[in-house]
Amino acid sequence: MAKEIVIVGAGYAGVAAAQQLGKTFKKDESINITLIDKHSYLTYMTELHEVAGGRVEPDAIKYDLRRLFKKYKKVDLVTDTIKSVNYDTKEVLGEQHTYKYDYLILAMGGEANTFGIEGVKEHGFTLWSIEAAERIRAHILNACYRAAREHDEEKRRALLSFLVCGAGFTGVEMVGELVDWVPRLAHDYKLNEDEFSIHLVEAAPTILNMVTETEQTKAQKYMEKVGVKISLGDGIVKVAEDHIQLASGKTIPTYTTIWTAGVQANTETAEFGIEKARAGRLVANQYMEAKDHENVYVVGDLVYYEEADKGNRPVPQIVQAAEQTGHTAALNVIAAIKGGEKHEFKGKYDGFMVSIGAKYGVAYLYDKYHMSGFFAMLLKHIINIKYFFDIRSLYNMVTYTQHEFFDIKDRRNIFGGFLSSKGNNLWMIPLRIFYGSMWLIEGLKKVFGLFGANSWFGDTTVFPFEWLQVADVASGASEAADATSAASDVAATAADASQAVFSLNYAYGEEPMLVFDKMPDWFASIMKFMMPNLEVALFMQKFMSVVELLIGLALIAGLFTWLVSAGTVVLVAMFCLSGMFYWVNMWFVPVAIALMNGSGHAFGLDYWVMPWLGKLFDKWLYGKPNHIYNDKFK
Numbered sequence: 225m226a227k228e229i230v231i232v233g234a235g236y237a238g239v240a241a242a243q244q245l246g247k248t249f250k251k252d253e254s255i256n257i258t259l260i261d262k263h264s265y266l267t268y269m270t271e272l273h274e275v276a277g278g279r280v281e282p283d284a285i286k287y288d289l290r291r292l293f294k295k296y297k298k299v300d301l302v303t304d305t306i307k308s309v310n311y312d313t314k315e316v317l318g319e320q321h322t323y324k325y326d327y328l329i330l331a332m333g334g335e336a337n338t339f340g341i342e343g344v345k346e347h348g349f350t351l352w353s354i355e356a357a358e359r360i361r362a363h364i365l366n367a368c369y370r371a372a373r374e375h376d377e378e379k380r381r382a383l384l385s386f387l388v389c390g391a392g393f394t395g396v397e398m399v400g401e402l403v404d405w406v407p408r409l410a411h412d413y414k415l416n417e418d419e420f421s422i423h424l425v426e427a428a429p430t431i432l433n434m435v436t437e438t439e440q441t442k443a444q445k446y447m448e449k450v451g452v453k454i455s456l457g458d459g460i461v462k463v464a465e466d467h468i469q470l471a472s473g474k475t476i477p478t479y480t481t482i483w484t485a486g487v488q489a490n491t492e493t494a495e496f497g498i499e500k501a502r503a504g505r506l507v508a509n510q511y512m513e514a515k516d517h518e519n520v521y522v523v524g525d526l527v528y529y530e531e532a533d534k535g536n537r538p539v540p541q542i543v544q545a546a547e548q549t550g551h552t553a554a555l556n557v558i559a560a561i562k563g564g565e566k567h568e569f570k571g572k573y574d575g576f577m578v579s580i581g582a583k584y585g586v587a588y589l590y591d592k593y594h595m596s597g598f599f600a601m602l603l604k605h606i607i608n609i610k611y612f613f614d615i616r617s618l619y620n621m622v623t624y625t626q627h628e629f630f631d632i633k634d635r636r637n638i639f640g641g642f643l644s645s646k647g648n649n650l651w652m653i654p655l656r657i658f659y660g661s662m663w664l665i666e667g668l669k670k671v672f673g674l675f676g677a678n679s680w681f682g683d684t685t686v687f688p689f690e691w692l693q694v695a696d697v698a699s700g701a702s703e704a705a706d707a708t709s710a711a712s713d714v715a716a717t718a719a720d721a722s723q724a725v726f727s728l729n730y731a732y733g734e735e736p737m738l739v740f741d742k743m744p745d746w747f748a749s750i751m752k753f754m755m756p757n758l759e760v761a762l763f764m765q766k767f768m769s770v771v772e773l774l775i776g777l778a779l780i781a782g783l784f785t786w787l788v789s790a791g792t793v794v795l796v797a798m799f800c801l802s803g804m805f806y807w808v809n810m811w812f813v814p815v816a817i818a819l820m821n822g823s824g825h826a827f828g829l830d831y832w833v834m835p836w837l838g839k840l841f842d843k844w845l846y847g848k849p850n851h852i853y854n855d856k857f858k
Contacts, residue, residue, distance in 0.1 A: 427458065609625065
C-alpha cells in the first residue's frame with residue numbers, strides 16, 4: 225500500500241521539503257507526496273515591502289507552484305485551507321477535502337504579532353502576506369488622494385505621515401521603500417514633498433538587532449540622512465485612526481501605521497494539539513519532529529527548536545533557517561521510509577542583508593564581513609537569484625531579473641534608470657535592415673559569386689589553415705600549383721608596396737589590419753578537430769555561406785533577431801581567431817548587440833512569432849498556471 229506524505233504550507237520550508245522528497249522518490253510508485261497551500265503560488269516573502277512600497281507589482285513576487293514543481297512529477301499540488309489534524313486517524317482536515325497521511329510536515333509559516341497592543345488590529349496594517357502588502361499599497365495611494373483634496377494643513381500632513389513600528393529587517397526595509405516612493409507620490413498627486421513625513425518607531429534602544437553595531441550605525445545614519453524620523457526605546461501603546469501614542473506619552477499624527485514589530489506562529493495551528501512555546505510556535509526536537517506526535521514534523525517560521533550550539537536560542541524566523549528545517553524534516557521522512565540514521569538540524573546562517581530602499585543596504589556575512597551601499601544591494605540581488613537557481617526555477621530567475629532591473633519604475637534599483645529605460649525600437653529599423661542587407665550581400669557573394677567575388681562553392685578552400693592549404697595544393701594539378709605560386713608572388717609584391725594599418729574605418733592609401741594575423745595555437749587545435757581534411761572544409765565553407773544568407777534574410781524580416789544577432793557575434797569571434805577578420809569591420813559586434821534590444825518587434829516578424837513561441841514553450845516547459853490546483857483528486 226502506498227505511503228502518503230502530506231506537506232501543509234508552500235512557503236520556503238514547505239517548497240524545500242517537497243522538492244527534496246519529490247527528487248528522492250521520483251521513481252518510487254509506493255510513495256505519494258501532496259503539497260497543500262491556501263494559495264496556488266509561493267509568495268517571495270522577503271520582497272513584500274517592494275509591493276507595499278509601490279516598487280513592483282504584486283505578481284512580481286508570486287511564483288506559481290506549477291512552474292516550481294513541473295519537474296517533480298511525484299508532487300501533487302492542492303489548493304486548500306487546512307483547519308485541523310486528527311492524529312488518531314492520521315487525517316488532515318481541510319475546507320475542501322480530507323487528506324490521509326503516513327508522514328505529515330507542517331510548514332504553515334508565521335504571521336504578524338501585535339502583542340495585544342490597543343488598536344493595532346483595527347487601525348494598523350501588518351506586513352506578513354501578499355494580501356497585507358497590497359492593502360498597504362492601496363491605503364497609501366488613497367491617503368495621498370485624500371490629502372490632495374484636503375484644505376486643512378494639519379490633517380493633510382497627518383494623511384501624508386507614514387509610520388512603521390518595529391526596526392527589524394522588515395520595518396527598516398519598509399521605511400526604505402517609503403522614502404523612495406515619496407517623490408513619485410508627490411508628483412502624481414501634485415503634493416509638496418515637504419509635507420510628507422516617515423517615522424520609524426522601535427521599543428528597543430537599537431535597530432536591526434540581528435546584525436552588528438557597524439550595520440546598525442550605518443543604517444541609522446542613512447535613514448536620518450534621507451529624512452526618516454527615528455524614535456528608539458519608546459514603544460507604541462495605542463494605535464488610533466489618526467495618531468499613535470508612545471509609552472512616553474508622545475503622540476504622532478498619522479493615518480498610516482504599518483506594524484512590523486514581531487512574528488508569531490500561524491494562528492490556524494493553535495488548535496493542532498502540539499505543544500506551543502514563545503509566540504505560539506510549535507515545539508519540535510532536533511529532527512524537526514513534533515513533540516509527542518509520531519511522524520509529524522514542524523518546519524519554517526512555525527517551529528520552535530532551541531539550538532544548543534547557538535546559546536539555546538530558538539531557530540530564527542529567516543529564509544535560510546526555513547529552508548534548512550524543511551530539508552531536515554524531508555531527510556528524516558526519507559530515513560524513516562528507506563531506513564538509515566536520522567539527521568539532526570544544524571543551522572548554518574551565512575549572513576544577514578537588509579535593503580533601505582532600492583539603492584542602499586547593509587550586510588553582515590559569515591560573522592566577520594561588513595558591507596554597505598551598492599555592493600550590499602548587489603549581493604542581495606545575487607542571493608535572491610541564487611535562490612531560484614537552487615530550486616531549479618530558471619523561469620523565475622529570469623522574471624526576477626526582469627522586474628528588478630529592466631522593468632523597474634522611477635529608477636528604483638541599484639543602477640538607477642540606466643537599465644530600466646525603455647527606448648523606441650522604431651529607430652532601430654534602418655540599422656537592422658542595413659545590417660541584414662550587409663549579411664545578405666555577403667551571403668550572395670559567397671554562394672553565387674556575385675559583385676565580382678569568388679564563390680565559396682568551388683573546389684578550393686578559402687580557409688587560411690596550413691593543413692588545408694597543403695592538402696589543397698597536393699590535390700590540384702600542376703597548373704593550379706603554378707597559379708598559386710603566381711598569386712603568392714603578387715601578394716608578396718602587394719605586401720612590399722603597402723603596410724597594414726590599424727584602423728576602425730578605411731582611409732585612402734591604407735591597408736586594413738587583421739585582428740589576428742595568425743591563429744592562436746589553442747584555436748588552431750579546435751579548428752583542426754572540426755575541419756581535419758579538405759572535404760570537411762569545403763562543406764563548412766558552403767554551409768557558412770548559406771548561414772550568412774539566412775542571417776541577412778532573418779535580420780531584414782526581423783525574425784529571431786536576438787538569436788541571430790547573438791550568432792553574428794559568435795561568427796565574428798570565430799573569423800577573428802581564424803585570421804580572417806579586419807579591425808575596420810569590428811562595428812559588426814556593437815551593432816549586433818544593439819539589435820538584440822527587441823528590434824525585431826518593430827515592424828518585424830518577431831512581433832508575432834516570439835509571443836507565440838513563448839506561450840508554446842512556456843506551457844511545455846513549465847505547465848499552465850492556475851488559480852486553484854487539485855492534483856490529488858483528478
